[in-house]
Amino acid sequence: MPQPVIRASNLVKKYKDFAAVGGIDFEIAPGESFGFLGPNGAGKSTTMRMIGAVSTRTGGELEILGLDPDKYGPEVRSQLGVVPQQDNLDVDLRVRDNLIVYGRYFGLPTRTIAPRADELLGFAQLSDRAKARVEDLSGGMKRRLTIARALINDPKILLLDEPTTGLDPQARHILWDRLFRLKEQGTTLVLTTHYMDEAEQLCDRLVVVDKGSIMAEGSPADLIRRFSSREVLEVRFGGGRNEEVASQLGGIGDRHEVLPDRILVYSQDGEAELSRIHQLGLKPITSLVRRSSLEDVFLRLTGRSLIE
Amino acid sequence: MSAVHEGRSTPDVATAKARRWGSWYVAEHRLRSMRAYAQTILATSIGNPVVYLFALGVGLATLVPTGVGDATYLQFVAPALLATAAVTVATEEFTYPVLMGFKWNPIFFGMNAAPISGTQIANGLALSVLARILVTCVIYFLFMLAFGAVPSPIGWLAILAATLTGTAIGLAIMAYTCTVEEDKGQMAVIMRFIVTPLFLFSGTFFPLTQLPLYLQWIGWISPLWHGTELGRLLTYGYEEPIWLTVIHVVYPLALAVFGLVAAQRIITRRLDK
Ligand SMILES: Nc1ncnc2c1ncn2[C@@H]1O[C@H](COP(=O)(O)OP(=O)(O)OP(=O)(O)O)[C@@H](O)[C@H]1O
Numbered sequence: 001m002p003q004p005v006i007r008a009s010n011l012v013k014k015y016k017d018f019a020a021v022g023g024i025d026f027e028i029a030p031g032e033s034f035g036f037l038g039p040n041g042a043g044k045s046t047t048m049r050m051i052g053a054v055s056t057r058t059g060g061e062l063e064i065l066g067l068d069p070d071k072y073g074p075e076v077r078s079q080l081g082v083v084p085q086q087d088n089l090d091v092d093l094r095v096r097d098n099l100i101v102y103g104r105y106f107g108l109p110t111r112t113i114a115p116r117a118d119e120l121l122g123f124a125q126l127s128d129r130a131k132a133r134v135e136d137l138s139g140g141m142k143r144r145l146t147i148a149r150a151l152i153n154d155p156k157i158l159l160l161d162e163p164t165t166g167l168d169p170q171a172r173h174i175l176w177d178r179l180f181r182l183k184e185q186g187t188t189l190v191l192t193t194h195y196m197d198e199a200e201q202l203c204d205r206l207v208v209v210d211k212g213s214i215m216a217e218g219s220p221a222d223l224i225r226r227f228s229s230r231e232v233l234e235v236r237f238g239g240g241r242n243e244e245v246a247s248q249l250g251g252i253g254d255r256h257e258v259l260p261d262r263i264l265v266y267s268q269d270g271e272a273e274l275s276r277i278h279q280l281g282l283k284p285i286t287s288l289v290r291r292s293s294l295e296d297v298f299l300r301l302t303g304r305s306l307i308e
Numbered sequence: 309m310s311a312v313h314e315g316r317s318t319p320d321v322a323t324a325k326a327r328r329w330g331s332w333y334v335a336e337h338r339l340r341s342m343r344a345y346a347q348t349i350l351a352t353s354i355g356n357p358v359v360y361l362f363a364l365g366v367g368l369a370t371l372v373p374t375g376v377g378d379a380t381y382l383q384f385v386a387p388a389l390l391a392t393a394a395v396t397v398a399t400e401e402f403t404y405p406v407l408m409g410f411k412w413n414p415i416f417f418g419m420n421a422a423p424i425s426g427t428q429i430a431n432g433l434a435l436s437v438l439a440r441i442l443v444t445c446v447i448y449f450l451f452m453l454a455f456g457a458v459p460s461p462i463g464w465l466a467i468l469a470a471t472l473t474g475t476a477i478g479l480a481i482m483a484y485t486c487t488v489e490e491d492k493g494q495m496a497v498i499m500r501f502i503v504t505p506l507f508l509f510s511g512t513f514f515p516l517t518q519l520p521l522y523l524q525w526i527g528w529i530s531p532l533w534h535g536t537e538l539g540r541l542l543t544y545g546y547e548e549p550i551w552l553t554v555i556h557v558v559y560p561l562a563l564a565v566f567g568l569v570a571a572q573r574i575i576t577r578r579l580d581k
Pocket residue numbers: 015020038039040041042043044045046047085194581
């Protein structure tokens with residue numbers, strides 16, 4: 001691995017006695033697209049704020065582009081682009097002015113910012129909205145504007161905290177497409193998400209986090225290989241019978257998980273397992289065979305679903 | 309490790325500029341936002357002096373034909389109205405916009421994610437409001453001139469006295485506003501129980517000495533009284549001992565510095581979550 005651009009070891013953030021981040025280690029390589037996948041309250045945003053050099057860590061080591069963010073906050077921040085979980089665009093200013101004003105914070109002269117702002121509005125597919133009021137933008141447009149704003153200083157690292165939460169599928173796909181382009185251009189992306197499909201789409205490598213700790217680390221495919229089977233058979237028996245039926249499924253699949261509404265059977269061949277269930281005389285109301293996903297990895301690691 | 313990142317001058321330049329000029333960038337941003345309500349600002353800056361100088365300086369003055377001391381009632385009340393206008397603008401700008409910047413339009417977090425520090429945010433807000441107060445006071449003063457309320461040739465210095473007064477009270481209010489996490493009507497309380505009493509009991513309409521002794525302390529701790537007295541001294545040569553004049557300058561200055569430093573610290577702490 002080339003020299004990492006971000007390096008954390010035993011990174012801790014405590015609020016009073018509560019450890020929101022409880023000693024995590026990770027390294028991110030230049031140009032890499034790295035994700036934190038975890039449920040609500042896992043400590044993703046807290047970690048992002050520390051990486052973003054706006055939150056002082058309680059313990060451990062952290063290096064961003066070779067610098068300690070607690071000592072060199074402005075130096076670090078001048079090289080980052082930040083898309084926070086909550087948009088903090090200035091709703092009192094028009095769309096384009098948001099970019100202009102933000103560029104000034106990096107000491108850029110207006111003659112440099114103006115053409116870059118226009119270019120970024122194009123990139124964010126907002127050129128025709130340049131003079132619109134921020135309030136009049138849709139959620140997806142605001143998100144794209146926030147990303148455009150984060151790019152105004154041509155950052156080496158782009159931090160994205162839940163970039164697509166709350167957006168409809170179409171808006172998410174537009175956004176993913178933009179992030180892909182950045183990735184292709186070599187921008188280091190660090191993102192958090194609790195959507196497994198987002199993590200699978202965008203991340204070269206990710207860590208699964210829960211309750212302030214890292215449960216596993218690897219590429220999406222690698223994690224699925226290590227912590228799940230190739231396929232998953234989902235069967236529903238309805239009416240609270242899942243628990244009862246599950247006890248009769250010994251020997252079927254590599255293992256199974258009982259959820260309140262369905263049973264997941266992990267296997268190399270889902271269809272084969274389904275016919276074996278039928279042979280036992282059991283009749284599921286519905287059945288579905290699918291490939292394993294990061295959701296299954298998360299369930300395996302924590303015993304809980306990603307989205308509660 | 310660090311060797312990899314050496315020789316990149318751009319971030320260093322950006323950081324150096326942000327360290328040096330960050331407060332100005334924040335002020336620039338605020339002034340740009342004020343442009344959205346520039347018409348209101350202008351309308352009140354012109355409407356206020358016309359209405360108040362006419363109602364009080366001309367209308368109410370008919371009840372006080374002998375004036376106050378050597379001055380006509382108009383001359384007496386005009387510097388107080390000028391200082392009050394400065395305080396009103398400062399209160400307006402240092403309450404809701406500051407609250408908004410943390411909560412409903414959380415731009416301070418955006419600034420801080422760029423290389424701007426909490427201290428620079430406080431300074432930038434102060435600078436932008438200072439500019440707005442100054443403009444308000446200049447316009448007000450021009451109307452005072454037109455009404456014939458300024459006999460002294462150095463009267464224009466009252467603009468600075470009023471600006472100082474507004475800034476002092478405003479910065480103290482800003483320090484408080486920065487601590488407000490939930491809006492439970494604190495801003496209305498500030499207006500009703502601090503700004504309004506200051507306006508009424510700071511020797512605005514009548515000399516402080518007319519008040520019963522047990523109320524005079526309000527004037528003494530009120531920067532508005534100090535600013536008003538200073539204004540009177542400058543606009544019509546109101547006489548007072550020199551030590552008192554020194555207090556009129558030093559006290560609001562001290563309050564301004566205290567308010568600014570407190571706001572810098574509170575903002576810095578609040579941004580570091
Ligand atoms: N400023 C704070 N003061 C006290 N506790 C906090 C603070 N910020 C976060 N926490 C707590 O730390 C934990 C981690 O919060 P964090 O926001 O990092 O989670 P997250 O993974 O980003 O969750 P989400 O998916 O909901 O955004 C939570 O239990 C939260 O309540």
